[in-house]
Amino acid sequence: MKIINSIAPMQSFAEALRLQGKKISFVPTMGYFHEGHLDLMREARKMADCLVVSIYVNPTQFGPKEDLSKYPRDFDRDSKMAQDVGVDVIFYPPNEEMYPENYQTYVNVEKVTQNLCGLSRPGHFRGVTTICNKLFNIVKPHVAVFGKKDYQQFITIKRMVTDMNLDLEIIGLPTVREADGLAMSSRNVYLKENERVSALNLVKSLKLAQKLYDSGERKSSRILSEVTGLIKSAPYTEIDYVKICDATTLMDIDEIATQAVIALAVKVGTTRLIDNHVFGDPLNT
Numbered sequence: 001m002k003i004i005n006s007i008a009p010m011q012s013f014a015e016a017l018r019l020q021g022k023k024i025s026f027v028p029t030m031g032y033f034h035e036g037h038l039d040l041m042r043e044a045r046k047m048a049d050c051l052v053v054s055i056y057v058n059p060t061q062f063g064p065k066e067d068l069s070k071y072p073r074d075f076d077r078d079s080k081m082a083q084d085v086g087v088d089v090i091f092y093p094p095n096e097e098m099y100p101e102n103y104q105t106y107v108n109v110e111k112v113t114q115n116l117c118g119l120s121r122p123g124h125f126r127g128v129t130t131i132c133n134k135l136f137n138i139v140k141p142h143v144a145v146f147g148k149k150d151y152q153q154f155i156t157i158k159r160m161v162t163d164m165n166l167d168l169e170i171i172g173l174p175t176v177r178e179a180d181g182l183a184m185s186s187r188n189v190y191l192k193e194n195e196r197v198s199a200l201n202l203v204k205s206l207k208l209a210q211k212l213y214d215s216g217e218r219k220s221s222r223i224l225s226e227v228t229g230l231i232k233s234a235p236y237t238e239i240d241y242v243k244i245c246d247a248t249t250l251m252d253i254d255e256i257a258t259q260a261v262i263a264l265a266v267k268v269g270t271t272r273l274i275d276n277h278v279f280g281d282p283l284n285t
């Protein structure tokens with residue numbers, strides 16, 4: 001496995017592969033790997049001749065009061081895990097190269113970023129689309145793999161790739177969960193033991209929403225009131241949002257008539273967790 005920690009060598013490596021007719025798959029990450037990341041890597045490995053994984057905690061997607069400085073990092077652990085799943089290249093660039101002095105260009109996807117996390121994390125998706133655009137230009141992948149755990153991010157990246165005519169395919173893979181159902185996240189390490197118990201109510205509430213849907217309920221307000229009740233019943237929880245949206249436009253809907261997603265963001269203790277479920281999809285727990 002190669003570790004490339006500068007932009008120019010990454011670009012020439014990718015260009016050389018392309019000239020040889022080789023296919024490149026790509027998994028962008030912020031590191032501190034868990035099974036969710038590894039699952040994306042294993043799948044991406046099968047899709048191409050060369051799998052590149054980036055590890056970069058992107059400052060432009062964090063708000064001023066968010067956890068940028070304390071975001072968990074462990075490069076040595078990550079590189080061992082990456083090697084074990086067959087990653088060919090880790091791209092690990094420094095901030096000074098990604099955002100040099102006088103940096104001033106950003107990519108903004110307008111509509112699908114407005115609702116959900118867009119409301120509580122202004123500027124977050126602008127940071128995400130900007131960094132992904134830059135990484136796509138550096139890694140030159142044919143296919144990039146994202147987790148649907150960050151559902152709004154996945155929809156936003158797909159929109160950007162379509163709108164900007166970027167020549168790559170975006171694949172979304174299902175959320176990987178702990179044995180008890182908690183969606184895997186690098187931020188789960190922040191949870192204290194009793195908070196971790198409360199955090200389980202997130203997936204329980206998604207299951208409850210699916211159960212209500214299965215029994216024929218289609219009114220968002222009825223599903224949402226049961227779901228919020230269940231989340232609030234757990235200590236240490238503070239709901240940021242729980243919403244039912246059209247699965248493509250991500251606009252709120254009153255009635256579930258098209259494909260719909262229930263998405264939630266909840267602070268458990270001081271840790272903000274997100275989860276979601278597309279009605280009718282399997283809920284792997």
Ligand code: AMP
Pocket residue numbers: 028029030031036037040145146147148149150173174175176177183184185186
């Ligand atoms: P992050 O390092 O948190 O930015 O995540 C990097 C990639 O891994 C993103 O595409 C995420 O959606 C994906 N990811 C994070 N957690 C999970 C999970 N539990 N299951 C599947 N994919 C995930």
